[in-house]
Amino acid sequence: MQRNPQLNANGELQHLLSIEGLPREILLQILDTAESFVGVTERDIKKVPLLRGKSVFNLFFEPSTRTRTTFEIAAKRLSADVINLNIAASSQSKGESLLDTVANLSAMHADLFVVRHASSGAPYLIARHVKPHEHVINAGDGRHAHPTQGLLDLYTIRHYKKDFARLTVAVVGDILHSRVARSLIHGLTTLGTPEVRVISPQTLLPAGVESLGVHVFHDMREGLKGVDVIVMLRLQNERMTGALLPSAQEFFMNYGLTAEKLALARPDAIVMHPGPMNRGVEIDSSVADGPHSVILPQVTFGIAVRMAVMSIVAGN
Amino acid sequence: MRLLVRGGRVIDPASGRDAIGDVFIAEGKFAAADGSADRVIEAKGLVVAPGLIDLAARLREPGYEYKATLESEVEAAVAGGVTSLACMPDTDPPLDEPGLVDMLRRRAKALARVRVYPVGALTVKLQGERLTEMAELAVSGCVAFSQANAPIADTLVLWRALQYAATFGYSVWLRAEDPWLAKGGVAHDGEVATRLGLSAIPPFAETIALGTLLELVRATGTRLHVCRLSSAAAVEMIRAAKKEKLPVSCDVGIHHVHLSELDLGYFDSHCRLEPPLRSRRDREALSRALADGTIDCVVSDHTPVDEDQKQLPFAEAEPGATGLELLLPLVLKWGAERNLPLAKSLARVTVDAARVLGAASGRIEPGAPGDAIVFDPEAPFRVTPEALRSQGKNSPFLGYELAGRVRATIVAGNVVFEQK
Numbered sequence: 001m002q003r004n005p006q007l008n009a010n011g012e013l014q015h016l017l018s019i020e021g022l023p024r025e026i027l028l029q030i031l032d033t034a035e036s037f038v039g040v041t042e043r044d045i046k047k048v049p050l051l052r053g054k055s056v057f058n059l060f061f062e063p064s065t066r067t068r069t070t071f072e073i074a075a076k077r078l079s080a081d082v083i084n085l086n087i088a089a090s091s092q093s094k095g096e097s098l099l100d101t102v103a104n105l106s107a108m109h110a111d112l113f114v115v116r117h118a119s120s121g122a123p124y125l126i127a128r129h130v131k132p133h134e135h136v137i138n139a140g141d142g143r144h145a146h147p148t149q150g151l152l153d154l155y156t157i158r159h160y161k162k163d164f165a166r167l168t169v170a171v172v173g174d175i176l177h178s179r180v181a182r183s184l185i186h187g188l189t190t191l192g193t194p195e196v197r198v199i200s201p202q203t204l205l206p207a208g209v210e211s212l213g214v215h216v217f218h219d220m221r222e223g224l225k226g227v228d229v230i231v232m233l234r235l236q237n238e239r240m241t242g243a244l245l246p247s248a249q250e251f252f253m254n255y256g257l258t259a260e261k262l263a264l265a266r267p268d269a270i271v272m273h274p275g276p277m278n279r280g281v282e283i284d285s286s287v288a289d290g291p292h293s294v295i296l297p298q299v300t301f302g303i304a305v306r307m308a309v310m311s312i313v314a315g316n
Numbered sequence: 317m318r319l320l321v322r323g324g325r326v327i328d329p330a331s332g333r334d335a336i337g338d339v340f341i342a343e344g345k346f347a348a349a350d351g352s353a354d355r356v357i358e359a360k361g362l363v364v365a366p367g368l369i370d371l372a373a374r375l376r377e378p379g380y381e382y383k384a385t386l387e388s389e390v391e392a393a394v395a396g397g398v399t400s401l402a403c404m405p406d407t408d409p410p411l412d413e414p415g416l417v418d419m420l421r422r423r424a425k426a427l428a429r430v431r432v433y434p435v436g437a438l439t440v441k442l443q444g445e446r447l448t449e450m451a452e453l454a455v456s457g458c459v460a461f462s463q464a465n466a467p468i469a470d471t472l473v474l475w476r477a478l479q480y481a482a483t484f485g486y487s488v489w490l491r492a493e494d495p496w497l498a499k500g501g502v503a504h505d506g507e508v509a510t511r512l513g514l515s516a517i518p519p520f521a522e523t524i525a526l527g528t529l530l531e532l533v534r535a536t537g538t539r540l541h542v543c544r545l546s547s548a549a550a551v552e553m554i555r556a557a558k559k560e561k562l563p564v565s566c567d568v569g570i571h572h573v574h575l576s577e578l579d580l581g582y583f584d585s586h587c588r589l590e591p592p593l594r595s596r597r598d599r600e601a602l603s604r605a606l607a608d609g610t611i612d613c614v615v616s617d618h619t620p621v622d623e624d625q626k627q628l629p630f631a632e633a634e635p636g637a638t639g640l641e642l643l644l645p646l647v648l649k650w651g652a653e654r655n656l657p658l659a660k661s662l663a664r665v666t667v668d669a670a671r672v673l674g675a676a677s678g679r680i681e682p683g684a685p686g687d688a689i690v691f692d693p694e695a696p697f698r699v700t701p702e703a704l705r706s707q708g709k710n711s712p713f714l715g716y717e718l719a720g721r722v723r724a725t726i727v728a729g730n731v732v733f734e735q736k
Contacts, residue, residue, distance in 0.1 A: 005582055020511065099627055119629030120513040121583030142631070143513030179513060206510035207518070 005127055012316040015127045015136040016309050018145040020186040027190055031155050033308035034301070040077060041303055050311045051080035054111040058084045059102075060139070061117040066275060067139050067149075070299070071114045074306035080112070102126050110134060112314060120144035120179075135313040143177050148309055149274050150183025152302040154191065156294055157229055159301065160270050164188065168195040170223055170265075171214075173233035173255060173282050174204045180274045181233055182212070189213040199223035199255065203244045220255050224264040232257050232273045232282050240281070248281045258284045262292060270294045317729050318342045318352050324359025324690060328366065329663035330679035339364050341686035344728035348682055357724055357731070359690050365662050366678050367399025367687035367725065369669035371489075371567055372543065373618035373640060375401075375432070376707075377420065379408025384620035384707035386423050389640065392706035393430045394733035396641035397722040398616075399687035400670075400677055401430060405437040406464035412437035412448045414456040421457050429732040431687070433459045433673060435489060438477050444468035447477055450486055459673060460487040460541065465590050465635075467495035475532050482538040487674075489541040492529055492550060493591060497521035502631045504546075504594040508577040514631060517592055519547040526550050530557050533564060541672055542566035545611060546591035548601030555610045565672050566610075569617040570646045571637055573603050575712055585626045585633035586712040589617075606664060607654045613669040614650075616643040620708020638708035645718035648693055658693070686729040695721035 004021050008014040013026055040048055056075040060068050068084065075082045087101060102113065112135045115123045120142030127136040140146040161167055169188055175181045175198050188196050189212070198209060199217045209216060217223030224230065240248040257271065271283075271292045279285045288295060321339040328334075340349035373393070376384040393401055403420070405411035411420070417434050424432035436458030440446040443466070450461055461481060468474040468490075481488045501517030503509040509516040526542065530553065533540045545551060545568050557564045571589060576599040580587045587593055605611045619636025626633050643665065651661025670678030677685040697718045701709035725733035 097624065097627070098629070117629065119631050121631075122629040124583045125585075125627065125629055141513075142629075143515075145513065182511070182513060207505040207516060208507045208510055211507040211510065 005124060008316060013313050014316060015123070016147050016313060017123050017127060017136065017138045018186070019147045019150045019183045019190070020145070022190065024190050027151070027154065027187060030151055030305065030308050030312060031158060033312060034155055034304040037304040037307045038301070040307070041300070046077050047079055048077065049079045051075065051078035051314055054080045054314060055109060056080045056082050056112045056114060056310065057105050057110045058082065059087060059105070059113055059115045060085065061087045061115070061122070062140070064116055064140070067116065070302045071139060071306055074303050074310060077303070078307055078311055080310070098122065098125065099129055102129065106131060106134060112137065112310060114139050116140045118142055137309060137313065140179055143179055143182070145183050146179040147183050148302070148306050149180050150187045151309065152298060152305040153184045153231065153272060153274070154187045155301045155305050156272060156298045159297070160294060161228055164191040164193045167193050167229060168197065168227045169193055169229040169231065170197040170199055170227045171231045171233065172199040172220065172223070172257065174235050174239060175200050175209060175233070176204045176206050177236065177239065178233050184231060185212050185214055197223050197227070201245070201254070220261060221264055224261055227265045228269055230257065230262070230265060230269060230271045232271065234274065234276065235278060235282050252281055256280070256282055256284060257287050259286050259290070262287055272298055275299070318354045319357065319726065319729050319731070320349060320353035320355070321357045321359050321364050321688065321690060324362050324364035326364045326680065327659050327662060328680040329659045330667040331681065332659055333680070334657065334659050339680060339688060341688070341726065341729035345686050346680055346682050346684050355731070357690060362690050362692050362723055363658065364688060364690050366666040366680055367689050367727065368397045368643060368665045369673060369675065369678050370398045370401040370616050370618070370640065370643060370665065371613060371669050371672060372615040373398070373401040373403055374406070374620065374636070375403050376620060377407060377423065378416065383622050386427065388705065388707040389618070389620065390424070390427050390429050392640040392704065394725045395705050395722060397644045397689040397691060397725055398640055399430055399689070399725060399727045400433065400673070400675060402433040402435050402459065402673060404464040405435055405462055406442060406466065410437045410442045411435070411458070412440050412442070414449070414452045417453060417456040417458055430727060431677070435460050435462045437461065438463050438481070438488060439468060439473065442466035444470060444473055447480055450481060451484060454484070454486060460489045462489040462543070463491070465491060467493065469495045471528060474528070475536070478532050478536045478538040482536045485539070487539040487541055489543050490529060491543045491591070492522050492526035494521045494525045497524065502588060502592065503580065504577045504592045506577055506595050508580055512580065512583065519549055519594060519598070522547050522591065523549045523553060526553050530562065530564070533562050537563065539563045544569050544572070544591055544617060545602060546572055546594050546598065548598045551601050551605040551610060555605070558610065565612045567613045567615050567672070568602050568606055568611050570614050570639060570643055571617070571712060572599065573606060573614060573650050574646060575599065579712060580630070583630040584712065585628065585630050586637060586710055586714065588630055588633045588635050589637060590635045603650060603654065606650070607656060612664070612672060614647060614664045616640050618706070620706050621710045623709065626710050636710065638704060638706045638711050640706060641704055642699065642711060642713055642718070644691065644722065645697055645720035648720040649718060686726065688726045689722055690724040691720060691722045693720050695719065697721050
């Protein structure tokens with residue numbers, strides 16, 4: 001097995017490609033740094049000069065509004081210059097290869113690439129080919145990883161629950177296609193969460209999911225009993241009918257989070273969702289907007305977490 | 317040309333011979349030495365064995381000359397000690413009409429270095445719909461019929477194709493893979509694909525298709541060679557089929573004998589292979605079955621891919637690995653790991669492969685085709701792009717230190733490759 005491509009020779013974070021394989025200390029360093037940035041985002045003047053003079057290229061090979069925007073805000077709050085490239089609509093459609101695109105941008109003196117790509121592993125390929133002073137942050141690759149989302153989920157959980165050591169966390173929905181679920185599960189297990197559950201029909205679970213360190217539940221009511229944190233996953237439209245599921249309605253009946261099912265969790269349970277939400281498919285509006293929901297604070301923390309990741313990799 | 321290979325350790329897997337001695341080739345065939353050699357190769361301290369027979373190599377002609385040419389790949393073959401190779405029909409256009417097969421054979425013959433056995437397409441354009449003119453293709457020199465990696469999704473077409481082939485006694489070489497279960501998949505459906513978020517192919521994609529094939533062999537009596545086994549469960553089915561005396565043989569790719577899903581590491585596209593590398597348990601079963609003979613032979617499944625097509629995210633990368641030059645060292649490594657005598661490990665790439673091919677080569681005995689190799693089983697060899705003569709530098713073994721270097725390759729008594 002090759003050396004972990006995310007770490008430099010001193011074991012520091014060179015690129016953020018996946019939460020898997022990152023030591024606990026680095027995860028905590030990111031969460032602690034993010035905490036110091038939460039204050040910045042609440043000030044009148046929301047800027048710190050940590051990345052002044054640096055260029056951040058948002059390379060989105062797959063459309064995204066929310067993630068791209070939060071990365072852009074985070075980079076700007078660190079005083080970086082931000083260039084947004086919607087590659088899905090430009091050079092790739094002219095036949096330019098992924099690595100050629102990156103080499104060209106590198107020639108424009110990039111410091112940091114934020115990459116989203118529909119193919120699992122694409123940021124690894126880019127990270128293998130960038131110059132030593134350039135950094136890659138994975139903003140979501142295929143089904144593989146979405147580490148900044150995982151980190152902001154961890155941040156949110158720590159914010160409300162303080163400690164991972166006694167928590168039971170349930171992740172509900174389409175685990176098979178979810179990079180969010182994979183990143184969060186790796187983060188939770190690395191930080192010592194004693195019980196992580198996945199709740200899903202067999203058709204939406206990858207083979208051997210238990211090897212990630214989770215307990216599998218098919219019955220949502222059973223799986224939610226006594227949990228501290230509920231993470232609902234987005235169900236993509238194209239998965240709602242066909243061979244994976246018969247219909248969105250039936251999915252909601254079995255795996256949608258309603259007030260009645262939420263009542264099975266601990267009274268102080270929090271409800272999270274990476275967004276964008278399908279109200280009435282995976283989550284009922286009364287829950288999404290209810291007192292247990294921390295879905296909007298997740299978005300706010302997301303900016304601080306992305307500021308933390310960018311400032312840490314750029315400093316290494 | 318009368319050639320004497322003198323004083324080497326002569327290993328003939330067919331007879332089990334393993335002794336120091338001389339090998340003499342006259343008029344293109346092995347013969348008893350009569351003291352009349354035109355040329356002598358000193359083989360002291362080296363092994364002399366039949367030339368290797370590789371049942372699956374892609375020479376990329378016609379159509380994919382930018383990936384490799386007949387010249388580059390024939391050079392790779394002889395440097396790797398391969399004296400006979402069967403080439404797959406997945407060229408562009410596919411080998412589905414006699415003219416193409418004729419041209420390929422003429423080109424190969426003009427190079428006069430390695431015996432090329434074309435495997436014809438079983439269906440037109442490999443589309444799995446209409447049968448090719450098998451009799452015509454056989455006349456042009458096709459030794460068997462195959463779909464390479466293309467499926468026949470329609471079971472009725474598959475049945476008819478096997479019936480038709482059986483009518484004339486043609487062998488059919490097919491991979492066992494259910495096209496629906498394999499659709500879009502790029503990795504074994506296991507822990508690694510789950511972690512890496514790769515679309516997966518379950519092992520039962522192989523066993524379900526193999527069950528269908530074996531049932532059709534029972535019905536039609538077709539001689540079936542199952543290509544590139546990948547799972548432990550499929551090995552067990554083959555074992556049972558052989559016990560039942562079905563006319564079935566099979567092979568495994570050399571990469572699958574050594575590597576498993578774990579070798580994907582961090583999305584190493586050199587490990588993007590068809591079929592996918594499966595679990596360590598599967599790998600162990602394949603390696604063991606090759607040793608006990610349940611799997612008849614091992615092939616390079618040589619697939620040169622240009623760098624641009626490998627420098628892509630894992631799922632988008634073109635599948636395949638270069639293999640002609642690594643076949644011998646990797647067979648030696650496998651044999652050493654399983655504690656097999658050289659005669660036994662070499663059998664899987666010589667006499668056993670010849671049996672599937674229906675060729676008289678693969679043995680050192682008077683009258684057999686004079687194809688031989690002289691090699692140093694201990695000579696170290698670092699796998700680097702520069703060290704490979706194939707145009708394809710795509711190997712999961714890049715950077716590995718292997719042992720086993722060919723010193724001379726002889727086809728029909730002619731020295732077609734030599735390295736001091």
